[in-house]
Amino acid sequence: MTPRAAAARVLREVCSRGRSLSAVLSVQASHVAEGDRALLQELCYGVLRWQPRLDFLLRQLLRKPLKERDGEIRWLLLLGLYQILFMRVPAHAAVAASVAAAAELDRPGLKGLVNGVLRNFLRRRESLLGRCAADETAHFAHPAWFIAMLREAWPEDWQAILAANNARPPLVLRVNRLRASRDICRTELAEAGLAARPLRHVPTGLVLARAVDVTRLPGFAEGLLSVQDGAAQLAAGLLDLAPGQRVLDACAAPGGKTCHILETEPGLAEVVALDSDAMRCEKIEENLQRLGLRAQVVCGDAATPAQWWDGRPFDRILLDAPCTASGIVRRRPDIKCQRRADDVTSLAAQQKRLLQGLWPLLKGGGMLLYATCSVFPRENVAQMQAFFAACSDAQHCPIVAPWGRALAVGRQILPGEAGGEDGMDGFYYALAKKRSARGR
Ligand SMILES: C[S@@+](CC[C@H](N)C(=O)[O-])C[C@H]1O[C@@H](n2cnc3c(N)ncnc32)[C@H](O)[C@@H]1O
Numbered sequence: 001m002t003p004r005a006a007a008a009r010v011l012r013e014v015c016s017r018g019r020s021l022s023a024v025l026s027v028q029a030s031h032v033a034e035g036d037r038a039l040l041q042e043l044c045y046g047v048l049r050w051q052p053r054l055d056f057l058l059r060q061l062l063r064k065p066l067k068e069r070d071g072e073i074r075w076l077l078l079l080g081l082y083q084i085l086f087m088r089v090p091a092h093a094a095v096a097a098s099v100a101a102a103a104e105l106d107r108p109g110l111k112g113l114v115n116g117v118l119r120n121f122l123r124r125r126e127s128l129l130g131r132c133a134a135d136e137t138a139h140f141a142h143p144a145w146f147i148a149m150l151r152e153a154w155p156e157d158w159q160a161i162l163a164a165n166n167a168r169p170p171l172v173l174r175v176n177r178l179r180a181s182r183d184i185c186r187t188e189l190a191e192a193g194l195a196a197r198p199l200r201h202v203p204t205g206l207v208l209a210r211a212v213d214v215t216r217l218p219g220f221a222e223g224l225l226s227v228q229d230g231a232a233q234l235a236a237g238l239l240d241l242a243p244g245q246r247v248l249d250a251c252a253a254p255g256g257k258t259c260h261i262l263e264t265e266p267g268l269a270e271v272v273a274l275d276s277d278a279m280r281c282e283k284i285e286e287n288l289q290r291l292g293l294r295a296q297v298v299c300g301d302a303a304t305p306a307q308w309w310d311g312r313p314f315d316r317i318l319l320d321a322p323c324t325a326s327g328i329v330r331r332r333p334d335i336k337c338q339r340r341a342d343d344v345t346s347l348a349a350q351q352k353r354l355l356q357g358l359w360p361l362l363k364g365g366g367m368l369l370y371a372t373c374s375v376f377p378r379e380n381v382a383q384m385q386a387f388f389a390a391c392s393d394a395q396h397c398p399i400v401a402p403w404g405r406a407l408a409v410g411r412q413i414l415p416g417e418a419g420g421e422d423g424m425d426g427f428y429y430a431l432a433k434k435r436s437a438r439g440r
Contacts, residue, residue: 003036004101007043008075015337048333054078056138080118145341164416165329171208174228188218201403202230223291231427236264243267245315250302253280255287262293271295303357313363321351323372327426364436380428384409397431
């Protein structure tokens with residue numbers, strides 16, 4: 001199959017049927033030639049990133065909406081527009097390849113439509129792009145509800161956040177400090193022709209100058225390196241880990257932070273890595289194995305510990321909660337078509353349930369770190385303000401750090417350029433200490 005036809009299939013599955021981008025992409029990648037896989041990925045991520053703008057343009061070009069059964073042709077047209085506007089594909093080649101892909105998608109009768117719509121765009125390009133500037137959804141390439149929520153939350157920064165969400169994310173690595181130093185890894189990467197810069201506020205972080213297939217990184221298979229954004233690498237340091245502690249990573253899959261916790265403090269008594277998704281628990285095991293680390297992986301619901309907890313309290317709990325992922329749209333552009341405004345309400349309710357379920361598992365004097373990769377206050381500062389108001393034995397520990405912004409409760413990192421020089425993902429962290437029985 002050609003990459004354009006495969007991309008149309010991926011995009012329909014992801015946006016119309018709500019399937020996971022990474023899962024569908026890996027299935028379709030097996031149907032295209034190995035040399036075309038990078039193009040398939042570029043097409044899918046690019047169209048998802050710019051879909052609100054491309055959709056706006058397409059609506060101006062179609063006299064009537066396409067029928068449901070022609071869904072893949074709609075995506076093929078959006079792919080054609082993307083190639084013309086954002087890739088270095090000559091316009092005539094983009095049109096010809098799109099027409100050919102229509103036949104491959106079993107819609108040969110629509111080849112004329114594909115040809116006509118894309119050629120019409122080339123003729124009217126300047127005036128149509130001018131109209132985009134006047135339409136907020138098209139201009140910022142985000143759903144209207146997302147723009148409205150962001151504007152309310154971050155009146156000074158919303159435009160910078162939207163721009164950061166539309167940028168390509170850097171590939172960031174975490175050095176396994178048990179096995180190598182950051183300088184040694186950086187030198188080995190340079191010897192392999194891969195320039196990398198150290199992250200300023202994250203001692204284990206290296207940012208690659210260009211993206212590469214991670215399995216080709218020197219030291220990756222041997223467990224010297226992992227892929228993890230700098231913002232996510234801050235969690236282990238915030239937990240104030242010490243030898244002998246029992247640690248619960250309550251929403252652990254695929255295990256990025258679990259592994260970093262183990263790399264940071266090898267003297268921990270025990271780490272329990274919990275996740276409710278059995279398939280994702282397998283990913284935790286794979287990551288532990290690659291890095292030569294050990295944790296107890298448990299499949300269970302963090303909100304109902306009676307089903308899996310042995311009754312021994314934890315010194316540290318990390319709750320990296322399921323969230324809208326509104327801080328990592330640059331890495332997950334599928335969020336733009338898959339999320340809805342009311343997801344914020346249901347996810348905030350789920351986060352509250354998880355906080356309430358996990359708090360009793362913490363020792364007196366112990367600490368819970370709450371994290372999300374969201375920039376929406378209802379999942380972050382408002383969630384934790386309500387938690388502290390309702391929980392008399394929880395004490396807020398302000399995070400003092402050179403990164404992010406201090407909020408009334410917790411600390412927020414805004415994504416990419418919106419967040420400062422390290423260009424990290426959008427993340428929120430808040431620390432809660434449990435008062436011991438004697439009130440300390
Ligand atoms: C943000 S991801 C965690 C990322 C992970 N901490 C890491 O650094 O690699 C959230 C995880 O929460 C899990 N999850 C969702 N609801 C859960 C629940 N009720 N109990 C336990 N895990 C849950 C999801 O399966 C998902 O793997």
